[in-house]
Amino acid sequence: MSKIIGAVEIGTSKAKALIGEVSPSGSVHVVGMATRLNEGMRKGEIVDFRKAADAVHSALADAEKMSGTTVDEVYLAQTGSYLKGRMLRGSASVSSSDNRVSASDLQRASEEAKRRQPDNGRTYVHHIRTPILLDGRIVQDPVGMIGSKIDLGYWSIDGDDQAIKQALHVISNYSLDVKDLILSSIASSTMMAGPDLRRAGTLVIDMGAGVTDFALYRQGFVAYTGVIPVGGDHLTGDLSMGLRILEPYAEKLKIEHGKATFDPMEEGDDVWIIGNKTIGDRAIPRKAITDVIHVRIVELFEIICKELEGLLDPDELKGGVLLTGGASLLPGVEQVASKILGLSVRRASFPSGIASELAQPENATVLGLLHYGLEDHSLPGKKKDDADVGFLSKFRKMVGLCAQD
Amino acid sequence: MLDSLANSEKWLVFVPKIEKYKPNNDFTTMSQESLFPKETSFSLPNDLSGIRAKVIGVGGAGISLVDGLRFDNFESVENLAVDVDNRALSDSIAGEKLSFGRRHTRGMGTGGEHTVAQKAMEEEKDVIRKKLDGVDIVFLLAGLGGGTGGGATPVIARLARDAGAIVFAFVPLPFSWEKGRHKMAEGRLSELRKIANAVVPLPNDSLLQMGGNDATALECFAEAGRYVSKGISAICSMVFCRGMIDVDFVHISKAFNRRAGRTLFGYGQGDGKDALRQAVRELLICPMLHLPNVSKAADVLLIQITGGTGMGMAALQQVSTEIREEFNAGEHVVFGAHVDENMGDRVQITVLGATDLEAGTKVVDVAPIASDIISVIPKSKVAHPSKLKQKKGNPITNENGKKHSSKNNYKLDQNTFSFMDAENQRGIFGDLPSRNIYAGEDLDVPSYLRRGVKIGI
Structure with missing residues (x-):
C-alpha cells in the first residue's frame, strides 16, 4: 500500500505544488507537479492574499489532475525575513541507578530545551535537532549507553504569527491540512x-x-x-x-x-x-x-x-x-x-x-520538502512508537480517501 | 489655509497685470484645446509683467550651484547668496550677498550644526524678509546635508511663502554612506517638503550616475548644476517669455499651490531632423527621472518645450500626449511651448511634476539595529487618503467649482500613487509597506547607488 503526500512552496515568483507517492519500500515517486506564477508575494511575504491563494490553489489542482489522485496533507515551506533562528539547549541527568541512558532522559532534555517560549506574537515554525552530547561526547543514539549527563539542542526558528497564519490559511482554504511547516x-x-x-x-x-x-x-x-x-x-x-x-x-x-x-x-x-x-x-x-x-x-x-x-x-x-x-x-x-x-x-x-x-x-525546495518530510527526525529511542502512530493515522486517512474515491 | 489665503491675495494683485496680455487664457481650459491658441506669437522678453524671480543659494553647496547657473536666453533672474561663512560668500559671484548668524558663528561656518543656522536665521529673519519683498518666484538651492543649507533653508522657504512667493527648491543630498549627515538631510528634506511648493532632491548617490561614461565626480556635479539651470530657465521662460503656447505666472502659481510632496523633474534635448522625438527619448531616460525617490506619476505636471521656428504643431500635440501618459498626469497639465530663433534645429523639453504630500501610504522606517534584518509591517496604513483633507487643502481639484476631479484622482491614488511616499527610496519595492534595513542600509535601494558605482549606459 503506497501513500500519497503533497508539498507546497509559496515562492515569491512561483507557487509550486508537488505530489509524491511513497511506496512501502520508502522510495518516492513524483506523480504530479505544477507551477504557477505568483503575483501575490514580494520578498518572501504575502502581500496580496487572494492572488497568492489563487496561484497555490491552481497549482495544487493541476498537480492533482496530473497525478489522478487527491492529497489531504501537505508539507509547507516557510521562508521570509520575519523568520529568526536561535539555538535552544536542554540537558538532563541520567536518572536510572545503573547510569544507563533511557529514552525518557532524552525526552526530559528535549522538553527543557523547547520550554523557552518565543517572544510575544511569534510562533515556532521549526525545531531542528542538533547533536546529542553524552558527557560532552557526540553520540548518535545514546539510549542504553552509560553516562551521567545528556545535552541536546534545537536550532529553532520562530516567525511572526500573522505571517505564518496567512500561509497556513492559503492551504486550509483548499481544504488541506498542513502536516508540517519546514524551513525552505x-x-x-x-x-x-x-x-x-x-x-x-x-x-x-x-x-x-x-x-x-x-x-x-x-x-x-x-x-x-x-x-x-x-x-x-x-x-x-x-x-x-x-x-x-x-x-x-x-x-x-x-x-x-x-x-x-x-x-x-x-x-x-x-x-x-x-x-x-x-x-x-x-x-x-x-x-x-x-x-x-x-x-x-x-x-x-x-x-x-x-x-x-x-x-x-x-x-x-x-x-x-x-x-x-x-x-x-x-x-x-x-x-x-x-x-x-x-x-x-x-x-x-x-x-x-x-x-x-x-x-x-x-525546484530544490519543493522536492526537498518531500525528502525532509519523509525522513525520520524523532529522538532516538522513540523511533518505533512514533513511526507506528504516524503510519496508523496516515493509514486510516488513506482508507478514508479510498472510500471516497 | 493661511497659505492659500496668502496666495489668493497674491493673485488679486497679479491677475489684472497678466490679463492685459492674455485675456482669454483660463487655466481650466489648459488641455488639448489650448494646444491651438487663437494667436501664435514668437517669444519676446516680457519683463513688463513685473514678475520677479530670485535664485537663492543657501550654504556652501547652494552658493556653488548659484555660481554655476547658466541661462540660455534671459538675464532677468536675480541671484542671492546666503551663508554664515563670510569667506564662502566673498568667493561667490552672485549679484547679492547676505551673511547672517555673526552672533553665533563669528563669520565662520556652522560646523554642520543645522540648529545653529536655523536659530540664527530665525533671529535675523527681518533682513531676509527685505530681500524677499516683492519677489514672486523663489528658487532655493541648498545642500541639505550642510549646517547652513539644512538649517536656514526651511526658514527662508517659510518666509518666502509668507511673503506670497511660490518656492521651488533644488536640494542636493549627501551620499548615503555619510550616514549621520544623510539621515539629517532626510529630516530636513521632509521639513522643507511641508513648506515649499516643489522640492527636487538631487541625491549625490544618483548624481554620480550622470554625465558621460567616464565622467569624473566633479563633472557629474557640474552636470547636475546644468540640470538645475535647465529647470530654472524652463520655469522662468514660461513666465517671462510669450510662447507659441503661452503659460503665465498664474498657471504655475495655481498648479503648484500645494505642499510639495514628491516632485519629478526631467530634461531632454534633441537635435536635427528628428529633434522632438530625440528630446522625448532623452527625457525619458533622464537620470533625474530615475532617481530612487522619484515616482513616475504626477498630480500636476508642467511641460515646457522650447524649439526653433520649424517646430510643428501636430508633433507638439503628439509629444504632449505622450509625456502626459508617461507620467499619468491626468488633466492637471500646464503645457508651454516657446519658439526661439536661436535654437535652430534643437528642441528642449523640461518637465516638472508634483504629487500631493498626503497621498499614498506611509512607509514605516524601522530603527536600524546593527547586523539584523528587520522587516516591519506598519500598524496603520492609509489605504484611502482622506478625501476631505485633499479637497480643502488643494484648490487644484476644485477648479470649475466642480468636484469632478476627485473621482479620477482617487482612482489613480489607489493604483499609482500608493508608492509616492516622502520617505520612499526603493524603486520597484517602493510600494511595499515594509523596509529591509540591514546594518543601517536599505537593501531595496539598488546596491550600485549605495556603493557609488557608476553605471555607464
Whole structure:
C-alpha cells in the first residue's frame, strides 16, 4: 500500500505544488507537479492574499489532475525575513541507578530545551535537532549507553504569527491540512546536500526570486540558518533603475544577458533592450548590465559572510558551498561567491534518480520538502512508537480517501 | 489655509497685470484645446509683467550651484547668496550677498550644526524678509546635508511663502554612506517638503550616475548644476517669455499651490531632423527621472518645450500626449511651448511634476539595529487618503467649482500613487509597506547607488 503526500512552496515568483507517492519500500515517486506564477508575494511575504491563494490553489489542482489522485496533507515551506533562528539547549541527568541512558532522559532534555517560549506574537515554525552530547561526547543514539549527563539542542526558528497564519490559511482554504511547516533552507539543503556532505560540513545557499535562504551544516547537523530578503527580483529592480528601462525589459535582459562578473572580452559589446529595434528600443552596453548585477551579488554574499561570521572555517566546511535556486542560474555567480566567502563554491546538482525535467535549481525546495518530510527526525529511542502512530493515522486517512474515491 | 489665503491675495494683485496680455487664457481650459491658441506669437522678453524671480543659494553647496547657473536666453533672474561663512560668500559671484548668524558663528561656518543656522536665521529673519519683498518666484538651492543649507533653508522657504512667493527648491543630498549627515538631510528634506511648493532632491548617490561614461565626480556635479539651470530657465521662460503656447505666472502659481510632496523633474534635448522625438527619448531616460525617490506619476505636471521656428504643431500635440501618459498626469497639465530663433534645429523639453504630500501610504522606517534584518509591517496604513483633507487643502481639484476631479484622482491614488511616499527610496519595492534595513542600509535601494558605482549606459 503506497501513500500519497503533497508539498507546497509559496515562492515569491512561483507557487509550486508537488505530489509524491511513497511506496512501502520508502522510495518516492513524483506523480504530479505544477507551477504557477505568483503575483501575490514580494520578498518572501504575502502581500496580496487572494492572488497568492489563487496561484497555490491552481497549482495544487493541476498537480492533482496530473497525478489522478487527491492529497489531504501537505508539507509547507516557510521562508521570509520575519523568520529568526536561535539555538535552544536542554540537558538532563541520567536518572536510572545503573547510569544507563533511557529514552525518557532524552525526552526530559528535549522538553527543557523547547520550554523557552518565543517572544510575544511569534510562533515556532521549526525545531531542528542538533547533536546529542553524552558527557560532552557526540553520540548518535545514546539510549542504553552509560553516562551521567545528556545535552541536546534545537536550532529553532520562530516567525511572526500573522505571517505564518496567512500561509497556513492559503492551504486550509483548499481544504488541506498542513502536516508540517519546514524551513525552505532546510528543505532545499536536504535535497541538494547528501548526508556525506552534511557530515563534512557544507553551506547551502538557495537564491530565490524574493529571498535568499541559507543553511550551514557542521558534523551532519544544522548549525545556522538564515534568510536574506534579497533575491533575483532585486537584480531586476536594480537593472530597471540603473539602465532606466521598464521592469519587464529588465527581467528579460537579466535572464538573457545577465552575468555576475564582467568578461573583458565583451568590452564595447551592446545588447538591444527589446531586440526588434522599434521605437523606444536602444542599445545598452553589456558592461552596464554586468556592473549593476555584480555590485548586488557582491553585497549579497558579503551579508551572508557577515551573518555567518566565525562559522566559515574551511576546515569545518570541507563540503564547500552549494548554490541552488532560480537566481543561482546567473552565470559567474559561483566565482563571485567563492571570492567573498573564501571557500570553494559550486552549483548544486540533484542526486541521481530525479527526472531531468524536475532537476531544476528552482525546484530544490519543493522536492526537498518531500525528502525532509519523509525522513525520520524523532529522538532516538522513540523511533518505533512514533513511526507506528504516524503510519496508523496516515493509514486510516488513506482508507478514508479510498472510500471516497 | 493661511497659505492659500496668502496666495489668493497674491493673485488679486497679479491677475489684472497678466490679463492685459492674455485675456482669454483660463487655466481650466489648459488641455488639448489650448494646444491651438487663437494667436501664435514668437517669444519676446516680457519683463513688463513685473514678475520677479530670485535664485537663492543657501550654504556652501547652494552658493556653488548659484555660481554655476547658466541661462540660455534671459538675464532677468536675480541671484542671492546666503551663508554664515563670510569667506564662502566673498568667493561667490552672485549679484547679492547676505551673511547672517555673526552672533553665533563669528563669520565662520556652522560646523554642520543645522540648529545653529536655523536659530540664527530665525533671529535675523527681518533682513531676509527685505530681500524677499516683492519677489514672486523663489528658487532655493541648498545642500541639505550642510549646517547652513539644512538649517536656514526651511526658514527662508517659510518666509518666502509668507511673503506670497511660490518656492521651488533644488536640494542636493549627501551620499548615503555619510550616514549621520544623510539621515539629517532626510529630516530636513521632509521639513522643507511641508513648506515649499516643489522640492527636487538631487541625491549625490544618483548624481554620480550622470554625465558621460567616464565622467569624473566633479563633472557629474557640474552636470547636475546644468540640470538645475535647465529647470530654472524652463520655469522662468514660461513666465517671462510669450510662447507659441503661452503659460503665465498664474498657471504655475495655481498648479503648484500645494505642499510639495514628491516632485519629478526631467530634461531632454534633441537635435536635427528628428529633434522632438530625440528630446522625448532623452527625457525619458533622464537620470533625474530615475532617481530612487522619484515616482513616475504626477498630480500636476508642467511641460515646457522650447524649439526653433520649424517646430510643428501636430508633433507638439503628439509629444504632449505622450509625456502626459508617461507620467499619468491626468488633466492637471500646464503645457508651454516657446519658439526661439536661436535654437535652430534643437528642441528642449523640461518637465516638472508634483504629487500631493498626503497621498499614498506611509512607509514605516524601522530603527536600524546593527547586523539584523528587520522587516516591519506598519500598524496603520492609509489605504484611502482622506478625501476631505485633499479637497480643502488643494484648490487644484476644485477648479470649475466642480468636484469632478476627485473621482479620477482617487482612482489613480489607489493604483499609482500608493508608492509616492516622502520617505520612499526603493524603486520597484517602493510600494511595499515594509523596509529591509540591514546594518543601517536599505537593501531595496539598488546596491550600485549605495556603493557609488557608476553605471555607464
